[in-house]
Amino acid sequence: MTSIFRTVMGADFDRLHPRLQRRFSVGLTSGEACTGRGVMHRIWHGGAFVKPFLALGATRNILVPRTGRNIPFTIENVPYTDSFGRETVTFVRTFDLPGRARRFDAQMVLSPEGDRILDYLGTHQHLASDLHFHAEPDGSLLIRSGEHRFREGVVDVRVPELIGATAEVRESYDDTTDRFRVQVRVVNKYFGPLFGYEGTFTATYPDIRTCGVRPGLRPVREESRA
Template structure:
């Protein structure tokens, strides 16, 4: 059955209407609207924490999780495309491609509505080995604040919570700048013990297209999909 509204409005309820109108449109992408959104812009800064986190960032980058290089004024694209996954669930891609020197790097995430319809589940990487739940809220200025909950690692029969010592929480703040006519985004990933690990901030413009007519481009969906919610 085709949903009647976006997963983000479903989870946020009346809070969704407090978002800036441009954010409401961007987060209305889904099977109900039949629209996909592509953002193109520049990351003013991509930063890393202490030097010891870099090997972990490099490891995550092999599965398109996190970004192993820092930089400034980095062109990027974010693709939000809805589709029905192998298990019949509505999914919206959050695939970010950063045009870093040497070669582009991707940070892949797929958003899925939880079975009870009360949470957005965030599956990370090309093989969805990491999964967590997201908490979404509208801020007084109409921006969207997203905070991640605990993450679980899943591979075959393995299904374990990522310990706090190894895990991290993410905070994403997205807003719309009326004067500039651009979306602004700021992301910070923090470990409770070691502090800030990784983040980026920048701005972009968005365009929309009919996904029913054009579908999902090759390479945007993950290699492996995880059934466990």
């Protein structure tokens, strides 16, 4: 067995910068988690019309309703087996904004077909998105979201393009500063840029047999539908 990210990328995984290969090898097989600590040099969002949607999402740890510069942050990538027996890796980002920290939670699972990553968002996993991973010529990693779905009880619907958005994540490693770089943009097809951030961080790799999954890191509700 191997990490869910190596599985979905196949031979393309070997084109990543070695530090990115290490970071995205976290999983139950490696026995390692990854904790990144650094600074978001900029957190931004679109026009005023975006604020109510960001505020609503923030109630379930989806997106961040505030802007800021030079904000300390932590990202926790911890593998565990969810209640449906699937290997899962947390992507929990905590932004230490003045007055109140904000979280952006996601849990990543390999799709049943093994051709994409399923990204479950928020504390209750009401939103799910397909993620596609690609190694760029410079060794950086590009992640693009695909279809979004909303699940609550018997409701299982595709999110229309009018109110949905596409996320693009770029991660790279800067050898001159010995830091990871990350840039995220969330864009609506009709309304333009909605939300994003960019920053740098360093990483450590705790042994999951020692650190485990700390309380509050797993979602309140888990969704089985892919």
